[in-house]
Amino acid sequence: xxxxxxxxxxxxxxxxxxxxGCTHGIIHRLVAEVIDELGIIDKxxxxxxxGCSVLAYNYFxxxxxxxxxxxxxxxxxxxxxxxxxxxxxTYQGDGDLASIGTAEIVHxxxxxxxxxxxxxxxxxxxxxxxxxxxxxxxxxxxxxxxxGRDAKSTGYPIRIAEMxxxxxxxxxxxxxxxxxxxxxxxxxxxxxxAFQIQLEGKGFALVEVLSxxxxxxxxxxxxxxxxxxxxxxxxxxxxxxxxxTEEVK
Amino acid sequence: xxxxxxxxxxxxxxxxxxxxxxxGFFGYPITPxxxxxxxxxxxxxxxxxxxxxxxxxxxxxxMVYGAAGTGVRCMTSSSSPGISLKAEGVxxxxxxxxxxxxIDIVRGGPGLGSIQPAQSxxxxxxxxxxxxxxxxxxxxxxxxxxxxxxxxxxxxxxxxYRNPVMVMGDGMLGQMMEPVEFKExxxxxxxxxxxxxxxxxxxxxxxxxxxxxSPEALELHNIHLQKKFKxxxxxxxxxxxxxxxxxxxxxxxxxxxxxxxxxxxISYAAxxxxxxxxxxxxxxxxxxxxxxxxxxxxxKHGYLSVEMSCGQMVDDVRAVVMGKKPVEFYGRxxxxxxxxxxxxxxxxxIMGGVK
Numbered sequence: 024x025x026x027x028x029x030x031x032x033x034x035x036x037x038x039x040x041x042x043x044g045c046t047h048g049i050i051h052r053l054v055a056e057v058i059d060e061l062g063i064i065d066k067x068x069x070x071x072x073x074g075c076s077v078l079a080y081n082y083f084x085x086x087x088x089x090x091x092x093x094x095x096x097x098x099x100x101x102x103x104x105x106x107x108x109x110x111x112x113t114y115q116g117d118g119d120l121a122s123i124g125t126a127e128i129v130h131x132x133x134x135x136x137x138x139x140x141x142x143x144x145x146x147x148x149x150x151x152x153x154x155x156x157x158x159x160x161x162x163x164x165x166x167x168x169x170x171g172r173d174a175k176s177t178g179y180p181i182r183i184a185e186m187x188x189x190x191x192x193x194x195x196x197x198x199x200x201x202x203x204x205x206x207x208x209x210x211x212x213x214x215x216x217a218f219q220i221q222l223e224g225k226g227f228a229l230v231e232v233l234s235x236x237x238x239x240x241x242x243x244x245x246x247x248x249x250x251x252x253x254x255x256x257x258x259x260x261x262x263x264x265x266x267x268t269e270e271v272k
Numbered sequence: 273x274x275x276x277x278x279x280x281x282x283x284x285x286x287x288x289x290x291x292x293x294x295x296g297f298f299g300y301p302i303t304p305x306x307x308x309x310x311x312x313x314x315x316x317x318x319x320x321x322x323x324x325x326x327x328x329x330x331x332x333x334x335m336v337y338g339a340a341g342t343g344v345r346c347m348t349s350s351s352s353p354g355i356s357l358k359a360e361g362v363x364x365x366x367x368x369x370x371x372x373x374x375i376d377i378v379r380g381g382p383g384l385g386s387i388q389p390a391q392s393x394x395x396x397x398x399x400x401x402x403x404x405x406x407x408x409x410x411x412x413x414x415x416x417x418x419x420x421x422x423x424x425x426x427x428x429x430x431x432x433y434r435n436p437v438m439v440m441g442d443g444m445l446g447q448m449m450e451p452v453e454f455k456e457x458x459x460x461x462x463x464x465x466x467x468x469x470x471x472x473x474x475x476x477x478x479x480x481x482x483x484x485x486s487p488e489a490l491e492l493h494n495i496h497l498q499k500k501f502k503x504x505x506x507x508x509x510x511x512x513x514x515x516x517x518x519x520x521x522x523x524x525x526x527x528x529x530x531x532x533x534x535x536x537x538i539s540y541a542a543x544x545x546x547x548x549x550x551x552x553x554x555x556x557x558x559x560x561x562x563x564x565x566x567x568x569x570x571x572k573h574g575y576l577s578v579e580m581s582c583g584q585m586v587d588d589v590r591a592v593v594m595g596k597k598p599v600e601f602y603g604r605x606x607x608x609x610x611x612x613x614x615x616x617x618x619x620x621x622i623m624g625g626v627k
Contacts, residue, residue, distance in 0.1 A: 035477075066470040068342070080479045086468035088341055089481040091364050094334035097326065101338025104322045105296045105346065109470050127334070130327035 031055035044244025093124020096131035135192035153239030286311035305377035333361030343467030363402030367482025371430035388607020389443030511560035574598035
């Protein structure tokens with residue numbers, strides 16, 4: 024019988040710890056498919072964050088690092104600078120990248136580090152049990168914003184893709200979603216482009232992926248997808264925010 | 273044999289690292305060690321190696337984590353407040369068993385403190401720096417020549433034990449100039465099959481990690497680490513005994529610049545017929561216990577720990593001497609350097625008002 028669907032070689036044949044309905048699985052798969060399609064598994068080094076995807080090093084088949092909280096872009100910088108012929112990516116959540124690791128991501132982008140960052144934004148701290156993140160939407164209820172996020176005391180949800188797009192050093196910044204099949208396909212194209220830019224030595228690329236957290240949002244996976252469409256996409260607009268490779272054409 | 277050149281301490285640090293095949297240097301400007309970065313910025317690109325000024329001390333040590341994890345020799349350098357910031361990263365590096373060299377050119381504290389020389393990082397660096405059960409060898413040179421030799425040793429030690437190694441000097445050693453010779457030596461750089469530098473056909477992926485979610489697994493990891501620290505304690509002890517061959521009225525315990533000052537006091541005192549010795553720890557961790565075993569019977573009035581701090585190493589001296597002989601302390605802080613005659617006055621006070 025012909026095999027029409029299989030596990031990408033860049034993913035190990037192991038069970039993940041992700042909650043039912045979590046979109047990390049889709050995003051892992053997209054990254055792995057891109058690694059397979061580009062034929063780069065032998066020279067790819069991934070950096071996992073602290074957060075829900077902390078154990079990503081157990082799932083990707085390439086060489087992996089587990090970095091300190093928020094420090095993945097600095098770790099990746101050290102790897103890439105001393106191993107410029109390797110392909111280096113970070114995989115980070117919104118607590119890791121948009122809160123404790125803002126300095127590292129801003130300066131990695133600004134230096135135009137030739138690395139690829141997959142930034143998974145689900146508006147919440149998942150692993151610690153659903154606390155407010157910098158990306159949590161106004162009014163959103165979390166463990167640490169039990170009356171809904173109030174801008175007066177906690178400020179506003181941070182739009183990382185737009186913010187990093189203002190930096191000269193950033194080459195490619197896009198925001199995608201994995202809520203529908205067409206959006207999953209678009210997400211894959213963006214991730215592939217972000218890796219190709221690195222392979223061509225063109226600098227820093229980041230793909231922000233809107234993701235769901237059914238467990239900590241207190242919703243079923245289907246309801247969570249609806250919530251993402253109704254609340255996240257209007258605030259975190261999808262699309263390419265910056266593409267220097269297009270500008271020069 | 274290399275030739276002797278006159279070099280500023282901080283520049284000699286950079287040159288020693290280059291000669292030890294340091295492939296990546298990640299730093300952040302902080303007085304009084306900024307010249308290390310400036311030297312590396314000038315030299316490293318010309319030999320196709322990496323110099324990068326990080327956005328923070330935190331980023332610099334995490335860049336070291338990344339580079340070290342791929343198996344290349346790398347280093348970062350800072351001064352006291354910056355070392356505090358690096359503590360997190362050093363803990364991860366020790367947990368993930370990565371070799372690297374860290375330089376601390378100590379300045380006065382606490383807080384922003386001063387930019388003048390001090391030895392008040394002793395506690396934070398010798399007790400591991402950062403969270404968790406780990407140790408880090410700390411070497412404390414007393415001259416620029418010794419600093420250069422110890423840095424080259426530090427890279428070998430780091431590789432041998434897969435552990436961060438620190439070379440700590442006070443601000444004086446970083447700023448002063450002395451003749452130095454870079455001796456030709458064989459690099460003991462091992463093959464690193466654990467490095468996460470791309471599969472390149474390897475069947476299993478390598479993972480650089482310090483996370484062990486199962487308590488049983490983490491305890492086993494800690495037991496493994498403790499075996500390494502035990503081996504380090506047995507193999508890395510270094511010290512100098514000066515003027516301790518015969519019985520002494522009193523023995524100084526001092527390292528780095530203060531050890532040099534104590535040697536001056538020893539010669540003044542000799543003219544007055546007072547016999548003083550010196551235990552100079554070179555490895556601050558592991559602390560040279562045997563130097564005390566060898567000298568404790570010889571000293572009449574015990575030991576005097578002389579430090580550019582408010583009394584930090586003296587705790588280790590007391591722990592080793594265990595009340596068998598008196599242990600006294602003399603120190604200056606805030607960037608003040610002990611005057612030989614003030615130390616000598618303290619000696620005379622201990623000896624019971626010798627005039």
